[in-house]
Amino acid sequence: MSYLNPSEFATKMIDAGESKVFMSTRDTVIRAYMAGAILALAAAFAVTITVQTGQPLVGALLFPVGFCMLYLLGFDLLTGVFTLVPLALIDRRPGVRVRSVLRNWGLVFVGNFAGALTVALMMAVIVTFGFSMDPNEVGQKLGEIGASRTVGYADHGGAGMLTLFIRGVLCNWMVSTGVVAAMMSTSVSGKVIAMWMPILVFFYMGFEHSVVNMFLFPSGLMLGGDFSIADYFVWNEIPTVVGNLVGGLTFVGLTLYATHARTGAPRSRPLPPEPAAELPAKVNV
Template sequence: MGTGDDGNDALRKTLTQGFNTQPTRGPTRNMENNDIPPRMTMNGGAVQLGLPMPKWPAGHHSAAFEAVAIKKSFVLSPAEIFAECAHHGEEKAKFPWYKITILCIIAGCYVSFGYTTCMLVGGMLNQAPGVGLAIEENYGLYKLIFGAVGFPFGFTAIIVCGGELYTSLCAYMMAAWWEGKVTVWDQLRMLLVSWWGNFVGCAIMAGLLCASEVYNHKSTTLIHVAYDKVSHGWGATFVKGIFANWLVGIATWQANAAQDLSGKAIGIWLPISAFAMIGFEHCIANQFLFLMAWAQGANITAEQFIWRNMIPATLGNWIGGAICLGTVYAFAFGRTPKLLGAWWDGKMKKN
């Protein structure tokens, strides 16, 4: 009984101290040791033990992200998003060759999973192109289902689980370059390795999906979409490539703005589903599309694949990510305006 009374007294003392503490909205980051001590907090009359936040490795996030952790916000401001993306571009440029190769291959696999979901769910509707029924009736339903789940899943997996996609790196690397964190060679190296690594991932998935026979007797929409993508002019594909990676870049920006999984998922889902529903050109997704279409018997030549789709889509994707996001926000939130102002002031003084 004595031991039990001592335990009850200790618990009573702890609870009393907890009720005497001031209510807090959450833990405050200790920037010196990168940790948060446990504390007793009040929430609606209940005593809760605040748990320590996980320790992050040095350099894992930018100073902007750390500042947001201090102010207890779940979302970065636009200027902080740019700083975070530039920081990530710098860190990615330091990856050893084996790491970036593995992450690029796995990203191609995730995109292929997403595209397969689109084709085997939305592509099986009566309103899907190539099925042979009246597509003018409820065609929007096909578009909605096609874009609502598959591609957002693939891109969410890349961001959350880890993967490096050519289209996302266009924005990351340009933001880092404007901030003086990477060189032009760093950009070229990362973009070339990512493009080919993504291609290898798509090729692996195309082979495995053929072996699984999931596309058997279900490839009508797949082949129809592949034919449609080589039927447009070079300029149209180029512009659709710009729009595609503008939206993909927005998804990347918004994913970096959020600190929790649900916020990242929502930030990714809206722009990615929009790009898929509208039908813009994403070069990595198209890699899988054409490889799978060839495996299913599509009569598309290598010249059509490369010249009429891959080249304009790849270049358009670069502009959408590197210019429409990386460059635009560098001038809005980065160091570039200050550098230009200092250069102009120096020039005027000389005159």
Template sequence: MAKNFLTPAETAQSFIAVGDYKTKMPVTKILVSSFLAGAYIAFAAQLMTTVTHDMVGYFGVGFSSFIGGSVFGIALVLVLVAGSDLFTGNTLLSMGWLNNNLTTTQVLNNWFLVYVGNFIGALFLLWMMFSSDIWSGHGNEIGAHAVAIAYKKTHLTFMEAFTRGIGCNWLVCLAVVIVAAGQDTMGKIIGAWFPVMAFIASGFEHCVANMFIIPAGLVAKLNPGVAEVVATNHPTWDLNSLNFYSFFVNNLVPVTLGNIFSGAVLVGGIYWFLYVRDAKVNS
């Protein structure tokens, strides 16, 4: 009977070929593919925001975080099974670089293009959500929850954001590895879901998700009704501190660096060391 999964060694070897393919894609294809991934992640982030906006009062923080992670799991299912390019997953290109299959320029060029495409896709979904007026739902509570999530994310210290970024992409890249190992659709879906649920429920930080989540809070707070609900729920908060500076400096930059470290080193680097390096030497 044929096995329905690849071994860790076989999976690690497959990433070398995938890296060659990804870095040789035309720029337009990279941008379009990464646009889709940014949009898919944003869909999941909006779903999580809507589903959990009033849960804490009924079920507590822990279970609400679990449900949020559970519904956000659709993100990586869409990215990996439906097909697109996500910056955090592409940090695994480090395996090809360590194997001398890819140059530094090839890796950095791919990362830059995918990062930009992801951002554009996330902002496109932001425009859709703003135009749909979904944030005014449930007496502006959905929008207020979007603002609250963004506010908390932009009030982390650099080290908090960096280490939460490490934890996030360690799990996300393990999901990528599991999906690559799976040989049937259901196995890939389950493999994508569990690690993503874990990173959301744990409170870790994903740079592409935050490309939607924090701008969503920045836009939603401009709605007077939403701002009033936020002021009622969190009277000590200064919403002026939720701004583009805090978005980039307090969150996006350190989270991105943390995501790169865990994906490129803790998963890509270690898996290359364990399963690819010796195979190359022996060949």
């Protein structure tokens, strides 16, 4: 049977979090680097499709191809470890400490950023012919995205920051659902279908993904976007990271852990009513 029931994949979630805590520094960084690079390529792919077709839905429909590839290859995104790794700590797995959780998060952040930045530089070279000409239509779009999703939030002050944070929460609610959904199946086709649906929702709705933004905003800066590095970190990356952490851990990790790995005691069932006692038969004298 290719489907695992919730109690089975909830255990897999905790096991996966534990294994990531004890992974070597080298493997953690390499896997995070490749995840950031592949997701960045998928984002570039989706933006290119959207520009060429004029249909954002088509780009959103095809973006999940990168997400599926990187998880099938066993690479790690920051959004995924935000959800899985703390479960090993909450479950009191031996040797798992707060420090080791933070170490994993830090290494994955660095690896994801390096991978996404590498692809951002490559794409900037491609859309400008090695910086010898102005950006083409795709490059111009990348610059516009960076400005609208940094300065655009800053223009609204506190309300913009709240909106950015909520978009980060909703993003990792969907993305981490995709991560967990892949654990429901033991077949490649089942994993891909389960991952595709929530990733499509997140991308089309314009929610904020910290790793996708590690590609979009540096590439936008390289291509003449009208915003600064400070704008990027203060008005996008940092609030998005916090929102992704809250969304993935609260609405996916902890809820599934609480109700499938550590279920509450079942309520006692009421006893069936006892049958009425039969009256003795009347004897005629």
